Amino acid sequence: MSDSKTLSGKSWSGKSWAGEGRSRASLEGWGSGLLGVIIFSGSLPATRVAVAGFSPLFLTSARAAIAALLGAALLALLRQPWPQRKDLVSLTIVALGVVIGFPLLTALALQHITSAHSIVFIGLLPLSTAVFGVLRGGERPKPLFWLFSCIGSATVGAFALSGDGSASLTGDLLMVAAIIVCGLGYAEGAALSRRLGGWQVISWALVLSVPVVLVMTIMTLPPSWQGIGAPAWLGLAYVSIFSMLVGFVFWYRGLALGGIASVGQLQLLQPFFGLALAGLLLHEQVRWSMIAATMLVVACVVFARRFA
Template identity: 30%
Template structure:
């Protein structure tokens, strides 16, 4: 059953999408000084330390226990955190930020397909149609109205398809942890993903695929790391997982269509000049997302109230904005 779209709950995935949209141009500037794997690992080493500290303060050491779900946590952490972030940073070496971010708009469709494959839940026809319309708008931006533009992404595009698939699996998996607070789920999966990133970076450094950054390099990218850690990793991921638990994976995933739009706005502010067809495509994407949200809000509520879970307990749900402000 799809959850009704509530304005306050919708603020969480909206915050995450906006934060991630700005992240692509910011990280692209840091890649000039730090290799992709090392940049991703440094980012999540800092973020995970912060998340663990917040979790211990709010929920105590018992929240670090896996409760017999270690395999699920590790798989989701490796596929979601490590897979998405490593592939995204690697892809940024092969294509511009606004091009890479466009692939994120496929998240709603891929999430619904993952849900269909794993749970046997067919996508709601209206949401699927509106997701396809949004994807059409993104396609206009990618191709600039010409089919010849489909071949410009190459290896970077393939990496992003894998990254989005990993994030769709992670987003769907988050709905299976209704008894955990978003903070606990985020922290434990981040621990698993960060361990995988660290192993990949050490291996890549050892064989010469990349080089460990010098202290001066990390200092030079401190502003980018600060944003990537505090905003795009800690606040945004907490907001995303909160939104997934409150809205459901399919509804939350719709907001990912705003990631490329935000990236384009940032790039325009930095001097990029899009063509008219790109602006039309962005407008179609936004219109489809708004229509999907309105359709979800007007959906008829069930006659009997749903069984409460730990997620509906205000004590168990973490407000990432409030956490970040403390």
């Protein structure tokens, strides 16, 4: 007897069913990954709005504290096992890079530059992650990897020095530092997620940071809550719930279903989504120089990844 099955007049073999299952999982992965990228794209515009009402230190600590409570509840609800002692160093690096470093440095930067200007630097984030992945993994990429890495970095440097009307040396340097620490945190988290799982890594990193961020939150409380408008509160809520936790859940789910190499390319769309949100929601001027610089940086990242 044939091992194929008939459904609606068509013959389906076991391989056909398996192929359809993989195709569906890949499609779901792309959809989940794309949603994660869109969520992350709103982080800088939301931060820009939030720092109008809160200090960068309070915003950084408060968003981490809120996300940590949600992450702890999620870990407890799903009965996730505790990380091993050897994972604490990696989780600390993730917490310093993603939970505290990147949010604080971008919040400080956005006091000096617009979110549209800062988003050009986000184009270097995949490259920063790849470089730290290479350094941490001991791999030896081809010389063309370093060539395109240098071209991408030089593009951002030239953009920062071009004086597009929203430039600030302080803001630009803070964004460069933010990209470096975030790339380190992403690379460390990616390696650790192979053992703990993607969303579990960010959740445990948030929980690990609780003692520090709670003290920071109390010490940096606003002297008065009056005068803090609804947009600032909405910005705080967005970066706390979506940027720090929900986005990672969708992003890591997409990577797991669709494949890291495939779905990971969606991250290249984040700067363009961010520019669109900055223009539509904040009515910031998106100059052609921003779009051109972002496109060149993304092209460099694509080629750099190919030769990594």
